Amino acid sequence: MKKRFALLLTLLLALGMVLSACGGGKNSAGDKGSGKEKPKQEFRVNIKTEPFSLHPGLANDNTSGTVLRNTFEGLTRIGMDGKPELAMAEDYEVSEDGTVYTFKLRDAKWSNGDPVTAHDFEYAWKWALDPKNESQYAYQLYYLKNGEAANTGKASLDSVGVKAQDDKTLVVTLEQPTPYFLELTAFYTYLPINSKIAQKNPDWYKNAGEDYVSNGPFKMVTWEHRNKIELVKNDQYWDKDNVKLEKITMHMIEDVNTELSMFKKGELDWAGAPFSALPTDSIEQLEKEGILNIKPIAGVYWYKFNTEVKPLNNVKIRKALAYAIDREAIVKNITKAGQIPAMAAVPPSMFPENEKGYFKDNDVETAKKLLEEGLKELGYKDVSELPVIKIAYNTDEAHQKIAQAIQDMWKKNLGIKTELENEEWAVYIEKLHRGDYMVGRMGWLGDFNDPINFLELFRDKNGGNNDTRWENPQFKQLLIQSQKERDPEKRLELLKQAEKIFMDEMPVAPIYFYTNAWVQNDNLKDVAISGLGDVQLKWAYFE
Structure with a gap:
């Protein structure tokens, strides 16, 4: 310990x-x-x-993000001290109520010599929010006034709270005060796009060439x-x-x-x-x-459940599968790089109590009881009537070993039959987004330093990175309340209540909190x- x-x-x-x-x-x-x-x-x-995509509005994975962070630049950039610093913006002002940011852009150019303008930011953000473009990360722009309404077809893109006042002035209006907004503007969904190039060639981002310009x-x-x-x-x-x-x-x-x-x-x-x-x-x-x-980071490795597929539509079956995993054995014998077994969704760096989590690791006794109850609720006589559960993962040595270990644990502890499926990354992530899976491994690294980032992707059933198809009205309302709460302690308490609902319904089974090695x-x-x-x-x- x-x-x-x-x-x-x-x-x-x-x-x-x-x-x-x-x-x-x-x-x-x-x-x-x-x-x-x-x-x-x-x-x-x-x-x-x-990379899944090198379009800032379509990227949704760490590989794409790594390339984009080094080729593009937003209004801010995370500096050497780990804090947001001015980048494309040389200055900004915030309204007294914290909802309106006015950014003044510096003199900067695209790699082809075109000037970077406020219109390029407005174009890029509205492009990602346009529902026809199917941006998986559009929800990161829901902080903008009418961002969610525009993305769900309930308002026009013209009503979104981002406006180029002139070439060097960008006015951003938020739904409510967002204390971490300058961290968000460093994230790749908030990057600009050369609007002149993109409007001329919609496929500008698919290959290197004269049209792939960055700033x-x-x-x-x-x-x-x-x-x-x-x-x-x-x-x-x-x-x-x-x-x-x-x-x-x-x-x-x-x-x-x-x-x-x-x-x-x-x-x-x-x-x-x-x-x-x-x-x-x-x-x-x-x-x-x-x-x-070896350095710990704010990230979690988990198994997503497709909650619309039988028997994973039953919460007790999901919990039985989650409880019957020996995480300590996985981090000790497979990953071996100081990872912390995860029995929660939010990393301990944000919620310290989550080092212990919401349930006991490798709790086979409780798992068996939950499995029995879940089988009855679904009308199965015993575990032999369960369909084979397919565990999907993207091609990788460690993912394969973890999948094999969990396959053995579920067989030994619960008598559940499983099959393993693997695909290369681009094919795999597309299958998860389509819901073409039963259980799928995934990792989540924080996009910004706030607990909501580990919860909000499950806010909406059809949200860009949800994949589980799980939704809970009370969970959603708590997240919405947290965004309006000005008191930091009360806000964190709302997020903890939301996480408790999430872990009670178990749309994912957390495995471990990440380290980089x-x-x-x-x-x-x-x-x-x-x-x-x-x-x-x-x-x-x-x-």
Whole structure:
């Protein structure tokens, strides 16, 4: 428990801070070892898979977000200290009631030389809210006045609270005061789009080329689908003098053993999270070698239940499956990187009591009782009449091992038959969004430092990233109340009540709270990893 407590303290300290990656690896590729030659400012990394989309309004996964955070820039950016700082905006004012933000944009250009204007922000945000574009993350813009109404077809896009007053002035009106709004404006759904390019070519974002323009520290010059992405320093970027890397190569290698081998050969400068993952079997050895970096982050690994599919439409069956998982065994024997078993949805860094959670880990006795009650409610005589439960996961060594372990636990503890299904990421996430699954693994990393971020994606049955098809009116009302509550303590209490409802109905089975584990080139400095697990290379360089 002492080790767990120390890890939790580290997690609490990690939020709001940047983890400056400053050592731990023995790879020194790029320096040639002379000690006198100027190192090449070229960073090579593996992002493991094809991004879901490199359109800011369509992206909904960590891989896409990693590329976008380094090629685009919003009104704000999460700085080296882990706090939002001005980026495309050079100044802003907030109304006395906290609902109107007036941003003044700096003189900045797109990578093709076009000026970045307030109209580009207005266009991008309204594009994501336009229901015909089916943005999975449109709900992140519901903080805007009439954002939700426009996205659900109940109001016009013209009524949304974002307006370019002129080329350099953006006026944003919110539904209610939002204390973390300047964190939100750093998130990729809030990024601008070159409206002139996008209106001329609706497919501008599907390939590298003259139409794929960005406004961040790097620009994309190569996109070999399912192979690699190449970024180079953006010479049009307003803050280019503080960007030291000249080139970034992002490989898409699914086999993490190959990734680690390439790192050891000096062919990569980084292996593992947050870009990819380390082979679980290698973690103990890397720790012995003294080159393993481990940092807790605000994220949770969970199994989603499709609550519209029998027998998962029964809450007692869902709870039986969740209770019959031995999380301690999973983090000890499979993931091995200091993860905390999760019996709650919100990370302990936000709700400290969630280190203990809402139920007992590996509570097989209660699980059996719940299973028996659920079977009766569904009209089954016994477990042998249950349909085979299919566990889906995206192709990955660790996901496979966890799925196999849970398959064994459900068979041994409950007598439930399961089948495993795996797909590569782009196909897998599409299947989950369509509801074409029974049980599906997924992870959620905080988009901003607030508990609501781990709850609001389940607010609406057809919400962009819900996938479970679960909805509860009382849960939804508590989230709405929390957004209107000005007292911070009362607001947190409303969110805790919402989480209790969520865990009582169990549309997901939490497995563990994340850590990032990686090895890196010793000479690589100032890779900024926030307490939420986001990674930025704007300030990175080789010493």
